Amino acid sequence: MSSIDKAQSASTSSFVTALIFNAAVFAIEIAVFTILRPHFKRIYEPRSLHPLENKRTPSLAEGLLQWPIALIKSDYRDIKRINGLDAYFFVRFLRMIARIFLPIWLISWVILLPVNSVGTHVGNNSGLDKFSFGNVGTGQQARYWAHLILAWIFTVWIWYNIKYEMRHYVATRQHWLVDPEHSSSAQASTVLVTGIPKKYLSEKALRQLFGHLPGGVRKVWLNRDLKELPDLYDRRMAACNKLESAETSLLNTATKLRNKQLKKDVERDIGLAEKLVPKKKRPTHRLPLGFMPFSLPFVGQEVDSINWARDEIVRLNEELAAGRKTLRKDVAFTSRSRPESLPSDGSGATPTEQTYPPLSSAFILFNKQIAAHMTKSSLLHHEPYRMGEKYVEVAPEDVIWANLGLNPYERTVRKCISWGLTIGLIILWAFPVAFVGAVSNVHALCTTYSWLAWLCKLPSVVVGIIQGILPAALLAILMMLLPIVLRMLAKLEGIPKYTGLELSLMTRYFMFQVIHSFLIVTLASGIIASLPNLVNHPTGIPSLLATHLPQASTFFLTYILLQGLSGTAAGFLQAVPLILYYVKIFLLGSTPRSVYNIKYKGSSVAWGTLFPGTTLLVVVALGYMLISPIINGLACAIFFLFYLLYKYLFLWVFDQPASMETGGQFFPKALQHVFVGLYVMQVCLCALFFLAENASGKPSSVPEGALMVVLIIFTAFFQYIINNSYGPLIESLPLSLADQSYTSEETSAIGEPNAITTREKRSESVSTDGGKAKAKETGGVSFPGAGVEADKDASHPLPDIPRRGSSGLVDEGPKEFDHPAAVNPQRIVWLPVDDLGLGEAEAEVNRERGIEVSLDGAVMNEKGQVDVDSAPPDEL
Numbered sequence: 001m002s003s004i005d006k007a008q009s010a011s012t013s014s015f016v017t018a019l020i021f022n023a024a025v026f027a028i029e030i031a032v033f034t035i036l037r038p039h040f041k042r043i044y045e046p047r048s049l050h051p052l053e054n055k056r057t058p059s060l061a062e063g064l065l066q067w068p069i070a071l072i073k074s075d076y077r078d079i080k081r082i083n084g085l086d087a088y089f090f091v092r093f094l095r096m097i098a099r100i101f102l103p104i105w106l107i108s109w110v111i112l113l114p115v116n117s118v119g120t121h122v123g124n125n126s127g128l129d130k131f132s133f134g135n136v137g138t139g140q141q142a143r144y145w146a147h148l149i150l151a152w153i154f155t156v157w158i159w160y161n162i163k164y165e166m167r168h169y170v171a172t173r174q175h176w177l178v179d180p181e182h183s184s185s186a187q188a189s190t191v192l193v194t195g196i197p198k199k200y201l202s203e204k205a206l207r208q209l210f211g212h213l214p215g216g217v218r219k220v221w222l223n224r225d226l227k228e229l230p231d232l233y234d235r236r237m238a239a240c241n242k243l244e245s246a247e248t249s250l251l252n253t254a255t256k257l258r259n260k261q262l263k264k265d266v267e268r269d270i271g272l273a274e275k276l277v278p279k280k281k282r283p284t285h286r287l288p289l290g291f292m293p294f295s296l297p298f299v300g301q302e303v304d305s306i307n308w309a310r311d312e313i314v315r316l317n318e319e320l321a322a323g324r325k326t327l328r329k330d331v332a333f334t335s336r337s338r339p340e341s342l343p344s345d346g347s348g349a350t351p352t353e354q355t356y357p358p359l360s361s362a363f364i365l366f367n368k369q370i371a372a373h374m375t376k377s378s379l380l381h382h383e384p385y386r387m388g389e390k391y392v393e394v395a396p397e398d399v400i401w402a403n404l405g406l407n408p409y410e411r412t413v414r415k416c417i418s419w420g421l422t423i424g425l426i427i428l429w430a431f432p433v434a435f436v437g438a439v440s441n442v443h444a445l446c447t448t449y450s451w452l453a454w455l456c457k458l459p460s461v462v463v464g465i466i467q468g469i470l471p472a473a474l475l476a477i478l479m480m481l482l483p484i485v486l487r488m489l490a491k492l493e494g495i496p497k498y499t500g501l502e503l504s505l506m507t508r509y510f511m512f513q514v515i516h517s518f519l520i521v522t523l524a525s526g527i528i529a530s531l532p533n534l535v536n537h538p539t540g541i542p543s544l545l546a547t548h549l550p551q552a553s554t555f556f557l558t559y560i561l562l563q564g565l566s567g568t569a570a571g572f573l574q575a576v577p578l579i580l581y582y583v584k585i586f587l588l589g590s591t592p593r594s595v596y597n598i599k600y601k602g603s604s605v606a607w608g609t610l611f612p613g614t615t616l617l618v619v620v621a622l623g624y625m626l627i628s629p630i631i632n633g634l635a636c637a638i639f640f641l642f643y644l645l646y647k648y649l650f651l652w653v654f655d656q657p658a659s660m661e662t663g664g665q666f667f668p669k670a671l672q673h674v675f676v677g678l679y680v681m682q683v684c685l686c687a688l689f690f691l692a693e694n695a696s697g698k699p700s701s702v703p704e705g706a707l708m709v710v711l712i713i714f715t716a717f718f719q720y721i722i723n724n725s726y727g728p729l730i731e732s733l734p735l736s737l738a739d740q741s742y743t744s745e746e747t748s749a750i751g752e753p754n755a756i757t758t759r760e761k762r763s764e765s766v767s768t769d770g771g772k773a774k775a776k777e778t779g780g781v782s783f784p785g786a787g788v789e790a791d792k793d794a795s796h797p798l799p800d801i802p803r804r805g806s807s808g809l810v811d812e813g814p815k816e817f818d819h820p821a822a823v824n825p826q827r828i829v830w831l832p833v834d835d836l837g838l839g840e841a842e843a844e845v846n847r848e849r850g851i852e853v854s855l856d857g858a859v860m861n862e863k864g865q866v867d868v869d870s871a872p873p874d875e876l
Contacts, residue, residue, distance in 0.1 A: 013460050018469055018558035022565035029569035036578070038064060043578050045652045046602055047082070051857075051870050055602075057082060060652055071648050079650045084658065085176055086607060087650040089169065089667035090614075094643040097618055100161050101625075101636035104154050108629040115146045116629070132553065133627040133688060141692055141700045147626050148704045151685055152711055154625065158678060159718050162671055166722060170729045173663050177733045178740040183369050186816045188741070189218075191372045192391040192399075192496060193380065194361040195408035200387075201358040203335045213375060214738075215368030221817040222334060222358045223404045229323050229356075230401070232316050233821035239312040240827045243851075246283040246305035247842050248591045251834050252864040253277050258836060259862070272841040282306065306842075310849050317826055317850065327822055330354040359405035361496070363394070363817035370738035377732055385409065391497060392732070396816050397659035403496045411494040418493040422508050425485065426515055432478060433516040439471045469562070471555060476562070482512055483609045499662050505608030506669055513616040514676060518623065521555060553628035556620045560631065563617060564638025571645045574653075577603065589866065592830045592858035596868045602655025607666045614642070615673035622677030626685055668730045675719050682712045826851065828873045832858035832866050 037044045037060075047057040061070040076095065079088040117130040119140070136143050182188055200206055203220040210217050254276040273282075285308075286300040333354060366372050372392050380387035385408030406414070455463070483505060490504040581598065589595045621635035650656075689705035733741065829846060833839050833855050843853040857870030 013463070015554055015557050015561075017461065017465060018561050021465075021469060022561045026565040026569040029566075029573040029575075033569070033573045034064060034067070036573075037067060038062070040578065042599060043574060043581055046600065047652050047655065050600055050602075050655075051868075055655065057652060060648070071644055074647065074651060076643075076647045076651075079647070080172075083650045083654060083656045084661040085172065085664035086660075086662055086666060087605075087646075087654070087656055089172075089664040090607070090611065091643060091646050091650060092165070092168075093667060093670050094614070094639055094646060096161055096165050098636060098639040098643055100158055101621065101632055101639060103157065104625055105632040105636045107153075108150065108625065108632050111146055111150065112626065112629040115143045131628070131630055133685075141694065144689060144692065144701045144704050147685065148689075148707055151626055151682065151708065155678060155682070155711060155715060158622075158674065159715075162674060162722060166668065166671060166726045169664060169667050170726055173730070174733065174737060176663050177369075178737055183741040186365060187393060187395050189367070189369045189372050190363050190365045190392075190394060190817060191375045192361065192363055192394045192404075193375070193387055194389040194391075194404065194406070194496065195385055195387050195411070196360045196362060197381070197383070197386050201334070201360070201362075206362055206364060209380075210364050210366070210371075210375065213366065213368075213371040213378075215366055215371050217364055218367045219365040221363040221365075222331075223361045223363070223401075223819070224327070224330070224356045224358050224822075225405060226323075226327070226356055226819055226821055229320065229327070229821040230819070232320050232323065233824070236313060236316040236320065237827060239309045239316065240829055242285070242305055243309035243313065243829050243846075244591045244593060244831065246309060247829070247831050247839075247846075248860075248866060249283040250277055250306065250842070251832065251836075251838050251860055252590070253281050253283075254836055254838050255834060255860065255862065255864040257281070272836075272838055273845075276836060276838060310846065310851060313826065313851050314849055320821070324822060326355050330356050334358060360407055361404040365817070368738070369741040370733060370735060373733040374735075385412070389496075391500070393663060394497060394817075395659040395661075397657070398497050398499055399817075400491070400496050400498060400501075401819055403491070403494045406494045414492055414494045418489045421492075422486065422489055422511075426512060429482075429512065429516055430520055433520050436471050436474050436478065436521065439466065439474070469558070471558075473562070479513065479517060479613075483509060483606070486512075487608070499660055499665075502606060502608035502660075503662070503665060503669070505606075506611050506666060509609055510612040510615060510673055510676075513612050514619055514680075517616055518556075518620055518680070522623075553624045553631060556624060557628070557631060557634065560617060560620065560634050560638055564634065564641055568638070568641040568645050571649065592832050592866055592868050593872055595858075595866050596872060599868070600871070602653065604654055604656050604660075611666050611670050612673075615670055615677075618674055619677035619680055622674070623680040623684060625681060627681075627688070665731065668726075672719075675715070678715055679712065682708055682715065686712065829853045830858060830872050831855055832860040832868075834860040835862055 033044070041049060041059070045057075045060055047055060048059045050056045061067040076091050077088070079091055113131050116132060116135050133147065176182060177188070196206075200209060201222065203222060206220045206222075207217045250273060254273070257276065283305040284302050285305050286297070286302050287308075289300055364372075364375065366375075376390045376392045380390070388408060389411070455466075458466075486505050486508045487501055490501045490508065493504065495501050495504060584598045585595070589598055617635070617638070621631055624631045625635075686705050686708035689701040689708060690699065692699065692701040694700040829851060831839050831843055831853060839855055839860070843855055846853045854873035856873055858866065858868045860866050
């Protein structure tokens with residue numbers, strides 16, 4: 001057998017080995033999941049057990065083998081209500097890709113497999129390579145017209161799906177924007193403006209500027225340099241955590257001592273802790289040295305944890321109250337100042353005279369939602385960079401407070417540095433990724449280079465594992481390291497929203513994925529596959545690459561198998577979360593809050609990494625759908641499995657934070673990634689057409705290549721039309737829907753809001769289904785309220801009524817966009833109720849010190865184990 005035959009045989013062996021291995025893993029993991037699911041609902045259906053009713057969903061299925069049918073019949077549209085539009089559109093994206101590949105799979109297998117394999121003149125090819133583009137012989141290259149015609153047909157089919165899904169996205173997002181529950185929130189009517197010049201750094205100036213917009217301004221939050229307050233706030237939170245942990249440890253120790261000593265009817269008074277637990281058994285910890293942010297074992301002063309935490313909370317409460325009082329005076333000064341008293345030339349009374357001066361950014365809450373969106377699309381200032389960055393749909397929990405004080409020029413410099421480092425990382429990353437691509441064709445290497453000949457002597461199964469499983473695993477591990485660095489680079493850029501970081505990460509990570517996980521691996525793998533002939537016949541490089549480049553598809557076939565079979569089954573089984581759950585409960589479940597977080601805090605996904613990892617598979621499948629049509633059947637099956645997996649996870653397992661909801665903004669970016677896949681397919685096929693040569697060494701497929709160039713131009717034109725027509729609609733609320741959204745009118749001295757639109761009127765607005773949605777039961781799983789709006793009218797959550805915090809200071813107006821360190825009261829310390837009554841005694845001691853404590857919903861049993869049946873008191 002020649003070296004080429006051996007390499008091709010090894011290529012087929014790699015695929016078969018990967019297929020058998022991943023299929024076996026898939027079957028085993030799904031079988032184990034089927035057996036374990038009814039017995040571990042805390043892991044496999046945590047949403048069905050959630051203590052908060054609004055987060056609870058019905059059980060998937062009671063029978064052992066009924067879950068697949070129930071899952072298939074369940075309606076993925078229920079995800080909109082349960083986990084928001086981001087989750088809904090991710091699942092819909094998977095559904096769209098599976099739908100795209102279904103006819104592509106059937107047509108390509110019926111037409112292209114015979115065209116590529118039957119009666120061709122390339123006798124060296126065998127196994128999978130017989131069905132690839134490179135198997136068409138030099139005398140029968142008229143068959144390339146079949147590839148060309150299908151390229152046009154498949155491209156038009158993909159165009160149609162992109163247009164259909166983009167239209168659906170815009171309608172669904174607009175419906176979400178004007179939905180009463182959302183449009184009546186502060187998030188819907190607030191805009192974050194950065195780069196504000198000094199002239200406008202007062203509430204009065206900003207009210208005057210933005211007062212030209214419809215409805216006027218309701219409230220202005222000037223972001224300020226709070227200096228020591230955030231650190232005090234974080235330290236108080238840490239002290240609350242320490243107090244919860246130490247108090248629970250004290251209760252646990254007392255319970256265990258009681259069990260040993262068999263003491264009963266202990267007197268209950270303030271000294272109960274001293275009577276039950278000797279001083280030497282009380283919880284202690286060491287304080288960090290003055291120059292260190294953390295403590296070390298056996299170093300530093302040892303203190304009683306409970307007494308230290310109490311003193312720390314009391315002291316920090318007083319310091320925060322004093323700082324907030326000063327902050328309130330600064331706010332009052334800025335509110336009274338005239339715009340001209342805050343000059344931009346440095347003269348007069350500047351903001352630096354204040355203890356907590358304003359930063360160059362502010363949150364503006366409008367009375368009308370449409371005003372916020374008009375601000376987003378308006379030119380706010382007549383000078384470059386000034387007030388140029390505007391952000392709508394900002395949730396307070398989504399704000400990166402440390403990035404709000406950057407001036408526009410610093411932000412621009414940071415952005416250049418961030419992207420410069422990203423591009424540099426892309427270049428440097430090529431070396432380890434190229435190595436992975438070389439490993440995927442190790443048999444070609446060992447037949448070309450004598451010092452690697454020992455690899456050829458290994459058993460075929462071992463070579464199959466090295467080529468078929470090891471490269472895919474190495475690439476997956478390599479790509480797991482990237483998001484950490486890329487998030488840091490995005491944060492360095494100065495992005496003020498965590499969701500903005502994820503959107504930026506999606507772009508950066510996708511660039512890495514396409515360049516390294518696809519293009520470099522393809523080139524490295526294709527060149528390695530043709531090395532035996534390139535060394536002997538260097539003049540035939542173009543024709544050799546045209547023949548052997550399609551053979552690089554073997555790696556991606558195995559990669560898709562790994563992700564689609566083993567990855568999907570692992571997603572169902574969740575072996576790691578299952579093990580970690582019990583490890584965490586045993587090691588970390590010491591306080592009511594930690595038990596609640598372990599048992600009821602659902603997992604969530606990071607869209608900035610999940611979407612690029614998925615769209616990479618789309619690019620790979622589209623890139624090879626005509627070059628190696630075997631991939632189409634795999635892609636259709638794998639994306640359908642992904643669709644089922646994530647439908648299950650988002651309906652029964654995951655709990656996406658509402659504060660991180662973008663209303664589906666990741667979806668349009670994912671559709672742009674589909675265009676990348678189209679371009680890859682078209683450019684590669686075009687290049688292969690132009691590289692094709694007949695028996696006499698002359699180009700044989702120039703007309704096909706020319707028509708592919710035309711198709712590329714048409715695709716670019718179609719993308720331009722889509723982006724130009726739908727681009728302005730994918731984020732902002734159009735004026736034509738302004739009358740459908742919630743409106744707040746200041747009609748009294750305290751600014752009591754008044755809803756001027758009714759739910760009946762809104763129900764006639766944008767509809768994604770062309771009519772009124774109805775409640776439904778699907779597959780035996782009933783989701784109450786699925787697709788149905790609530791019946792009661794929305795009420796605004798932000799009345800301008802004075803409220804009193806734990807510090808005793810009166811706080812005026814809504815606080816949604818104040819820094820937490822400026823307004824948040826002390827977090828309630830959550831302790832369990834125990835049989836000895838020590839929990840009540842300790843709570844009373846804490847309350848006498850002015851520390852808020854709750855015993856609701858948490859108990860400690862006779863063995864000292866903590867359990868909860870409700871959410872923490874500060875989350876109810």
